[in-house]
Amino acid sequence: MTGLIPVIITTFLASAVEAIEMVTIVVGVGATRGWRSTLIGAASGFGVLAVVVIVAGAALSRVPIGPLRLIVGALLLTFGLQWFRKGIMRVAARGLAGIGGQDPHEAAEWTGPGMDWTAWFLAFKGVVLEGLEVAFIVVTFGAGANHLVAAAIGGVGAVIIVGGIGLALHQSVRRIPRSLLQLIVGVLLTTFGTFWAIEGLGIEWPGGDAAIPGLLVLYVATALVYITLERNRALGLRPAA
């Protein structure tokens, strides 16, 4: 039987990877679209998650995670691509407009009276998918090591600590120019969307989770190339052959 401390450390580290993805989405969407709807979406996600965990319990490992990853990944990918594209156009057109204040042309943040369902939906599914993955890690590893409570402490601890770090960093994120923030969040959503959609199809990534930073580098490089091309096009220059 595996000892208590190794179980807590292992589930903590494995869950922290999933929690980072969850918190990245929530903080990114909150900073870009506004916090109220995003936090309500995240809270709704945790509510659904709690019900699923309580009702399913140990049977949780039988929930089909593949189709869920495919659906959430495909939705994040198509939505992320919209922000990716708009972010490139805005950064190419106005550079880092918005430093030290609100970019007057920017309207990505929700200002309407009701709920911003886009922010709600993005935060909700980010929390549900990643939270389910944390729950799977806890259930499978905890049951395998016969230390379910210790595994739950590791999993919940990871979500609380990574969430706390995200909360502490959210003020710094607010200082990022909005055009650039939309581009960054678009790149992140596209990266996670690509990764989950392909994983959901049952296709293995070379290097497993290590493919995420690889995708991130590819998409950041793509953004830089297209921003340069867009600027050259706006100036009436032809790109070098």
Added chain:
Amino acid sequence: MPPPFSWIVAVARFLYDFIVGDDWTVAAAVAIGLVVSAVLNVNHIAAWWLIPVIVVLMLGVSLRRASSKLR
């Protein structure tokens, strides 16, 4: 429009904006890419590279189209 229908229309409009947005060709290319990736995978051909390639290419096509419209 009576409430149930207006609600359905609002949800449909939200989903269209969320998934398709300004350029339907990007969403269509992603959908086709996922189907092709699944087919390649079923036939034991490496398919993880296809969606990243589609993302990079379709972004370029979509940006070019958007720039042309602005002129």
